Amino acid sequence: MSALLYLVTMFLWVAPPPATPGPAVTEVIWEPSRPVQGSIVRIALRAAAIRPADESVVVVRGTFAGQPVHFELGVDGVFTAVGAIPLSAGDTLPLALTLDYHTGARRHLTVQVPVARGAFPTERLRVDSRFSRPPNAALARRIARERARSRAAWQHSFSTPKQWREPFIRPRPTRITSAYGLGRVFNGRVRSRHMGTDFDGERGDPVLAANRGIVRLTGHFYYGGRLVYLDHGRGLLTAYLHLSQIDVAEGDLVERGQVIGKVGATGRVTGPHLHWIARYGAVAANPMSLLVLGSPGLQADAAQPD
Numbered sequence: 001m002s003a004l005l006y007l008v009t010m011f012l013w014v015a016p017p018p019a020t021p022g023p024a025v026t027e028v029i030w031e032p033s034r035p036v037q038g039s040i041v042r043i044a045l046r047a048a049a050i051r052p053a054d055e056s057v058v059v060v061r062g063t064f065a066g067q068p069v070h071f072e073l074g075v076d077g078v079f080t081a082v083g084a085i086p087l088s089a090g091d092t093l094p095l096a097l098t099l100d101y102h103t104g105a106r107r108h109l110t111v112q113v114p115v116a117r118g119a120f121p122t123e124r125l126r127v128d129s130r131f132s133r134p135p136n137a138a139l140a141r142r143i144a145r146e147r148a149r150s151r152a153a154w155q156h157s158f159s160t161p162k163q164w165r166e167p168f169i170r171p172r173p174t175r176i177t178s179a180y181g182l183g184r185v186f187n188g189r190v191r192s193r194h195m196g197t198d199f200d201g202e203r204g205d206p207v208l209a210a211n212r213g214i215v216r217l218t219g220h221f222y223y224g225g226r227l228v229y230l231d232h233g234r235g236l237l238t239a240y241l242h243l244s245q246i247d248v249a250e251g252d253l254v255e256r257g258q259v260i261g262k263v264g265a266t267g268r269v270t271g272p273h274l275h276w277i278a279r280y281g282a283v284a285a286n287p288m289s290l291l292v293l294g295s296p297g298l299q300a301d302a303a304q305p306d
Helices: 137-159 287-292
Strands: 010-012 024-031 040-047 057-064 067-070 079-084 092-101 106-114 122-125 176-178 183-186 189-193 197-199 206-208 213-221 225-233 236-246 259-263 274-280 283-285 303-305
Touching (some): 024 092, 024 106, 079 274, 137 213, 137 225, 137 236, 213 236, 274 287
Parallel strands (some): 122 183
Antiparallel strands (some): 024 040, 040 079, 057 067, 057 092, 092 106, 197 274, 206 259, 213 225, 225 236, 236 259, 236 274
């Protein structure tokens, strides 16, 4: 997505100590300029000193959509991080920031990130009744265990150092057969939304790692079939579902473009394909939005003191 470049300098007025002249100046920038519901967003922050230049910001922390945001300082003096816009987000979403200075001082900022509405159509499916029946007690316990393992995997990612440096790539070169956010109406009733992207494929076709990461989870789940979760660090994780074969093991460090498994039809599916998921913490985002991280188009808005 391309957008015009906007840079707006933000003025944060604080109550300074006696020797501190004037306001501190902070730039907060994000891309894309108006992120869509259910997408990954990159955030950049350049903070000015509140006193002489040697008393600079040393740590930046944030919270966005209820998830922690992990900033790292680049050689250009800019702190960068990624976050995610939930599918259910409204027209704006607050980004709360805490800046710790070399002096021990601390400042708080709040930035309102504008959110564009996504177009999420619905599809009507008729499936075997066994796919729409409530699970029995034993199956419900299995599903609960598998969900707990998935939740532990994405929570662990917040403590994993950033693993990727290159742009993300598609895990399959084939056409998309079902897009993120699509509403599923099974046998006349709305049952769910599609929280990933499906790629066409035949059994045995290779599935590639979208970027460098640590294999955080493998298994054979009721819904997802044979699957691989890649932990890219800093809260970002991608998952690859319905595989016929898994070619990596938990704890492996895999490289961008490495074959991690084969297309299959395992789990609750009707035919072979790859279901690709992206998560930032608890937020399931459109994995295709990973592919445009780093594209031109930045937007800044005014920060307000808490």
